Amino acid sequence: MLSRGFRQLPRSAAVLMVWAAATLLSLLVLRLGAQDTGQTVWAPARPTWMEHASFWDSGWYERIVREGYPTQLPTGTDGTVQQNAWAFMPLLPLLASALSWTGWSFYACATAVSLAASAGAALVMDRWLAPHVGKRASLWAVALFWCSPCAVVLQLPYAESLGLLLVAVALWLAERGRFLAATPAVIGAAFARPLGVPLTAALGLWWLWEVARSRRGRRERLRLLGLTAVAAASALAWPAIAWAVTGRADAYTATETSWRGGELTPLLPWLTRSQWWVGGHLGWLLLIGVAVLAVLALSAPALRQVGEPAWLWCVAYTLYLLVFFDPTTSVFRLLLPLAPVAWALAAHTPPRVRAALLAVGLVGQVFWVSWVWDGYSAVTWVP
Template identity: 35%
Template sequence: MPSASSSIAAGRRRAIDLVTALPTWATVVLVWVGGRFLSTLWLALVYPLVGRSQPENAIWGNDHGFLRFLTAWDGQYYEQISLHGYPTTLPLDAAGHVAQNSWAFLPAFPFTIRFVTVWTGMTFEVAAPAIALVAGLVAAFLLHRLVRERAGDTAALWAVFFFTCGPLSFLLQVGYAESMFLALTFGALLAIEHRRYGLLTALGVVAAFTRPGALAIPLTLGVVALVRWIRLHRGEDRVLDGFPLREQLRVVGAGVVMVVAGVAWPVIASHVTGRPDAYLATEMSWWVNFIGRVDFVPLTPWFLTTLRWVGIGGIPIVIGLLVGYPIWLARRSTRKLGLTTLVFAGGYALYVFAVSLPMASTPRLLMPLAPLMGSPELVAKAWLRWTLVTCALLGQPVLVAVLWLLGPP
């Protein structure tokens, strides 16, 4: 008689063979559906705890339904923007400082919700998660293609698994702009790879009005173009099919348009409210509860937070991250993901480090780095592969409970 372990192993092999026999698009959909089932399960299990754990919390309330539960936290601001637009006067706290308000949230996602609700009659509570679901599926397809073209199909499927079933994957079906931004970002990186500059410009501009951090896209374009130009002048043009002047002009044009879009929102906020620092002051209002009221200086937030909560002994941790991350990007296995992905991963991580505090929302901000999960070395060994799978599956209920229930993520 076969042992229980051998039967389990045989069943696992049959399941893997069945999945790998499916067309690629069907496999991606299957993994995505499985991820959404798990996320829905964990969210549904946490939902009944809300009324008992935080009955006085206005975010949750006692009689809100499950869909309202999926559009809490930042979703409240997106709903305000979708229904009423942005305030022309910034709210102030008792000390006269700018208080938290909707100018911290960019318009592409809530205005898309507005369009859907007007033309379909859906409520915000239905439209916001629905748009996030669709955009998350698109992001999964684009992620798979981005990784597959450089590292192969197996690495791409693992990247999709960690993306759609990982600890933060529940954010792909709540009323947040993450799914939309991820789809736009992965699409823009593919457009850079295929030199489709018109499409890249459109995706980059919309991304710039969806979530902060889209300036990493024109940065990536610029570095990739510079590398091509250097190789061209070193006589490597046969490998790169040249870099004609017309294409160089298109690269410059796309980059300029995306940079302008990337810096436009603070200017718009200033014009509408009449206050030059409207956007920066709004963003800084979220910092007060973590490190007090400070002046914004780029590249200092992680050091300030570490000093505030850990002390001087935490500084080596930050320095270790600054040194270790580029070293990991430079590894041979990681380089298989291609120059575009590596440059974006470096530029976007630099943005997160330069302008954001390390707090509960930081893991969410790092979701655009999902292509790095396709690094072949992460799934090359069985023990490491299944360790990551276990952490991904067990990490999601923990983060759903800690972030979404106690949050904000």
């Protein structure tokens, strides 16, 4: 992978070459899978590239561009809020709309935004984490992450690549002490994906860590605390906007929980879903196993060595999922923000293990595209 000619390339070019190779490989998997895809509610059998990109939640973003957000929440006969556009943040449709002058369809514009954000995320993650793990390991990490099972979403009209880019920019700049410059990225992340709460938690944990260690000066710690406050305000902004537009204080949370068919109950969905996955008697054992795996992974020295901001981001985001998330099959896609784990793995595994991890990721991607995105399975999987 690192021939002499390759090593002589400018760093950005080398990163983009690895990113492009992984992204093209994901596109190949996606297009081959399309040939076995039957008729769906989104497209006829054997969908074209753009038809394939319109699957699942991509249609919600297109609907936002076409109709905007509802001023009155749709409700069922029992008064419960039904699924609607308020669950989807506005940054992706806004940026896709900015490309409408090209004459492309929404899906083409949104795909272009996702691809640009994905490439940007690869560059920023490398600039941020390569000093911690080394340049060679960082290139391996780019390959591992962009060949991971759900990585194809990073080139589709979903906001995952935007969220990843903005969180990486925010934490990279903050780690360098550029807290003011990180502010737009912190705000943008909260309007790309529901990342404001975990980002607030990560910055808050980092501030506590710095206070306890007394490594940074008082002024820098105050600036970090200020950035944490900005993140908290950004996390509350979208629910507040939904309240102002619809007149319902719970407009956002009621919309989010409409997908799970219940109220927002922290932690409880993990217990009920674990029973759904393996049965009532084994559910609690599965939950304990997941918790143990999370603790072991987050406390691993390899993850801590990628730097406090990256480590504490992984801690905060995992806690956020455990507290608020309803662990459906979408959990695999929602693990993508834990990208620093790829850098930790690349830095502390020999080349043969890295190659094995790369192969495992690609095999997982084949199954994810086939079983989840294309629905080519007897089990109903949702991306």
